[in-house]
Amino acid sequence: xxxxxxxxxxxxxxxxxxxxxxxxxxxxxxxxxxxxxxxxxxxxxxxxxxxxxxxxxxxxxxxxxxxxxxxxxxxxxxxxxxxxxxxxxxxxxxxxxxxxxxxxxxxxxxxxxxxxxxxxxxxxxxxxxxxxxxxxxxxxxxxxxxxxxxxxxxxxxxxxxxxxxxxxxxxxxxxxxxxxxxxxxxxxxxxxxxxxxxxxxxxxxxxxxxxxxxxxxxxxxxxxxxxxxxxxxxxxxxxxxxxxxxxxxxxxxxxxxxxxxxxxxxxxxxxxxxxxxxxxxxxxxxxxxxxxxxxxxxxxxxxxxxxxxxxxxxxxxxxxxxxxxxxxxxxxxxxxxx
Numbered sequence: 441x442x443x444x445x446x447x448x449x450x451x452x453x454x455x456x457x458x459x460x461x462x463x464x465x466x467x468x469x470x471x472x473x474x475x476x477x478x479x480x481x482x483x484x485x486x487x488x489x490x491x492x493x494x495x496x497x498x499x500x501x502x503x504x505x506x507x508x509x510x511x512x513x514x515x516x517x518x519x520x521x522x523x524x525x526x527x528x529x530x531x532x533x534x535x536x537x538x539x540x541x542x543x544x545x546x547x548x549x550x551x552x553x554x555x556x557x558x559x560x561x562x563x564x565x566x567x568x569x570x571x572x573x574x575x576x577x578x579x580x581x582x583x584x585x586x587x588x589x590x591x592x593x594x595x596x597x598x599x600x601x602x603x604x605x606x607x608x609x610x611x612x613x614x615x616x617x618x619x620x621x622x623x624x625x626x627x628x629x630x631x632x633x634x635x636x637x638x639x640x641x642x643x644x645x646x647x648x649x650x651x652x653x654x655x656x657x658x659x660x661x662x663x664x665x666x667x668x669x670x671x672x673x674x675x676x677x678x679x680x681x682x683x684x685x686x687x688x689x690x691x692x693x694x695x696x697x698x699x700x701x702x703x704x705x706x707x708x709x710x711x712x713x714x715x716x717x718x719x720x721x722x723x724x725x726x727x728x729x730x731x732x733x734x735x736x737x738x739x740x741x742x743x744x745x746x747x748x749x750x751x752x753x754x755x756x757x758x759x760x761x762x763x764x765x766x767x768x769x770x771x772x773x774x775x776x777x778x
């Protein structure tokens with residue numbers, strides 16, 4: 441059973457497939473109706489919208505076939521992608537490429553196959569609309585034309601899916617931009633909170649956690665020292681603390697205790713003025729000191745706050761549900777300035 445070779449434009453083809461953001465998405469009624477209609481029109485038991493990823497074929501819809509994906513090496517559709525055109529196998533038992541294919545010798549016992557490439561973006565074939573029968577059959581030019589028209593409708597569905605994803609992301613970014621504006625506005629106009637101090641720090645820390653989808657957040661003041669700077673916490677957010685931890689946090693807030701370790705993740709920020717972005721804390725052994733080295737972290741962002749060239753404070757987040765990178769740092773710059 442020879443596997444198909446990837447086409448020459450495989451990197452571009454995979455990029456187009458992934459940009460659709462459709463892989464591993466839930467069942468969609470529009471695609472389900474399309475494969476059911478295709479089965480009815482051709483009087484076949486199986487129709488698939490098959491998308492060919494790097495190592496697998498994944499089915500956006502699989503009418504008449506129980507599994508949702510197979511290894512790419514077994515895929516008939518990968519051969520259609522490789523030849524960059526429709527593939528018709530009227531009897532798999534008479535085709536050396538497929539006669540010993542496990543999908544032929546075992547379930548679903550493919551005896552006939554016809555697949556038409558789907559090209560939703562830039563003419564790049566990301567998969568096929570295909571039909572399968574358990575018996576050999578003749579497939580006419582008219583049949584192939586009809587399958588091509590249906591494949592065109594699948595292309596429209598994929599483009600529509602991509603547009604919906606983009607609109608949703610844009611809307612979420614706008615619900616998020618608005619929240620940032622609200623935080624900034626309150627941060628500079630809520631004079632009662634500004635006068636109370638603690639209330640404002642708590643508000644800003646809670647907002648920082650919300651804006652970055654983070655489990656932990658803190659804001660602190662840098663205290664210059666003879667050897668190294670120290671950090672006094674003004675506010676910290678995280679999961680419920682133990683009674684002992686709560687007592688220690690209150691001491692940190694009052695300034696009775698300060699953080700001093702310059703080689704910790706926090707210390708690199710308050711002692712050295714570094715911006716620290718780390719998306720894989722588990723790969724490191726240094727103590728996080730967030731706040732006392734007892735909090736397990738998956739990722740961490742620490743940002744120094746500088747005024748007139750002097751390091752005066754910092755904020756940090758941990759266990760964010762989004763990628764921590766320069767883009768997020770730039771987006772947070774108005775928050776840092778505030």
